[in-house]
Amino acid sequence: MMNEKRTPERQISPQPSSGDKKLDGLLRPQSLAEFTGQERLKANLSILLEAARGRHEPLDHVLFHGPPGLGKTTLAQIVANEMQVNIRNTAGPAIERAGDLAAILTNLRAGDILFIDEVHRLGRAVEEILYPAMEDFVLDIIVGKGPGAKNVRLKLPRFTVIGATTRLALLTAPLRARFGAAYRMDFYEQTAIETIVIRGARIIDVPVEPAGASEIARRARGTPRVGLRLLRRVRDYAQVRAGGRITREVAVAALDLLEIDDLGLDDLDRRVLLSIIEKFGGGPVGLDTIGASISEESDTIMDVVEPYLLQLGFLERTARGRVATPHAYQHLGITLPKQQEEQFPAQPSLFDPPMNDGQE
Numbered sequence: 001m002m003n004e005k006r007t008p009e010r011q012i013s014p015q016p017s018s019g020d021k022k023l024d025g026l027l028r029p030q031s032l033a034e035f036t037g038q039e040r041l042k043a044n045l046s047i048l049l050e051a052a053r054g055r056h057e058p059l060d061h062v063l064f065h066g067p068p069g070l071g072k073t074t075l076a077q078i079v080a081n082e083m084q085v086n087i088r089n090t091a092g093p094a095i096e097r098a099g100d101l102a103a104i105l106t107n108l109r110a111g112d113i114l115f116i117d118e119v120h121r122l123g124r125a126v127e128e129i130l131y132p133a134m135e136d137f138v139l140d141i142i143v144g145k146g147p148g149a150k151n152v153r154l155k156l157p158r159f160t161v162i163g164a165t166t167r168l169a170l171l172t173a174p175l176r177a178r179f180g181a182a183y184r185m186d187f188y189e190q191t192a193i194e195t196i197v198i199r200g201a202r203i204i205d206v207p208v209e210p211a212g213a214s215e216i217a218r219r220a221r222g223t224p225r226v227g228l229r230l231l232r233r234v235r236d237y238a239q240v241r242a243g244g245r246i247t248r249e250v251a252v253a254a255l256d257l258l259e260i261d262d263l264g265l266d267d268l269d270r271r272v273l274l275s276i277i278e279k280f281g282g283g284p285v286g287l288d289t290i291g292a293s294i295s296e297e298s299d300t301i302m303d304v305v306e307p308y309l310l311q312l313g314f315l316e317r318t319a320r321g322r323v324a325t326p327h328a329y330q331h332l333g334i335t336l337p338k339q340q341e342e343q344f345p346a347q348p349s350l351f352d353p354p355m356n357d358g359q360e
Contacts, residue, residue, distance in 0.1 A: 028074045037192035041183045058111045059160045065168040066185030069225035072164035076115040087113040092121030098129045110157035119163035120170040134178040187222030200228045206235045211248035221264040221308050276324045284321035
């Protein structure tokens with residue numbers, strides 16, 4: 001499929017790539033204290049962990065949801081480390097049959113964690129097996145066929161399911177209700193990404209100046225995975241053309257060469273915006289139409305491109321489709337048509353300096 005081919009090639013894609021997987025174990029923090037950002041989530045999660053340890057009980061089932069690349073898998077590993085238990089990793093699409101899940105559940109020990117990535121993609125038959133396992137810690141299996149078939153109930157040790165999803169709306173209500181704690185992960189502040197980039201540079205042994213780390217963080221789209229990937233690409237550029245040290249000038253030159261602008265937009269982002277503006281008069285226009293106009297899958301646009309453009313205020317969702325905002329026109333250097341000016345009342349721009357209220 002087209003989105004499977006194109007998305008991993010983007011340096012600012014939040015989806016994991018083969019290069020990420022090679023360094024994941026090295027760069028991932030191992031404790032909650034080392035985890036940077038998501039302060040409110042960390043505060044709530046630390047209370048949950050401390051309470052479970054104090055009662056000497058397995059942790060309640062936990063759900064992490066939010067855009068890709070923000071650390072849901074990392075947090076699951078941290079929870080296992082903090083609870084000092086084993087973790088079994090799997091993914092929704094990998095559990096095709098109820099028997100696959102039954103095999104996993106029967107191999108869990110008391111207190112173990114079962115981490116299910118993309119939990120919203122579990123099949124209905126698999127979910128039906130998971131419900132009693134999560135709620136009553138039992139496994140119902142059918143032995144035999146026809147009139148002689150018997151229902152056998154197996155007891156399971158108390159364990160914890162940690163689910164991760166980028167599409168909370170696709171999670172069925174009964175499954176969502178089985179999770180005792182649900183935490184949303186938001187895009188990171190630039191200062192948090194800077195800290196992550198500096199830590200990553202120290203681990204992979206590349207000298208980076210604070211201004212260089214700041215420039216990488218500014219273009220990382222609020223996503224740690226993107227920031228660390230850009231760090232590796234800037235490291236390569238610095239090694240070949242700048243003596244190995246990452247300064248602001250080196251970071252700017254490397255990221256400009258990758259066609260990633262100062263807000264973290266790449267060629268695909270710009271093509272989406274230009275399609276809406278130039279081909280469809282600024283919108284409204286549907287996702288399928290946008291995808292067809294630039295030869296991209298609409299799912300790729302919705303899952304990978306749109307969240308960041310919405311965060312920047314470059315797009316608006318309406319009942320009739322997507323609309324480009326004045327901020328998008330300004331960033332692309334395109335004059336806003338009069339009909340668009342009437343649609344969008346005057347509002348502060350992302351690029352305007354703060355207003356002086358007369359106080360020094």
